[in-house]
């Protein structure tokens with residue numbers, strides 16, 4: 205696909221801003237720059253809507269909160285793939301009704317789980333890939349962390 209600005213890119217940037225706005229290829233480019241990310245966002249939001257409990261789309265600067273509860277060997281929310289931007293801080297809070305050990309593979313971060321007491325695992329997701337989070341005693345899958 206050819207850039208709408210194409211060969212006219214140089215003259216366009218030499219014009220004043222109002223003249224630039226009146227320049228049709230520039231409008232096309234502007235529309236593309238605004239609409240495509242918006243559509244992409246809509247797709248991402250739609251894809252994760254059925255996932256973790258209404259979490260916002262990950263922002264690389266924010267903290268990705270992941271909260272998991274285990275009761276009678278049932279994991280809530282059910283294990284999903286959680287998308288995280290590389291470099292983002294992740295905070296996982298796990299509450300189990302029995303003693304266990306929560307573990308994030310690859311990052312090798314873990315926390316002892318005491319019955320009924322929330323345990324927190326925090327780290328910066330600085331390696332890309334797909335990582336399993338699970339418990340060791342009950343051998344439950346908690347979620348998958350997709351870092352990219």
Ligand SMILES: [Cu+2]
Nearest residue numbers: 307308309338
């Ligand atoms: Cu493990």
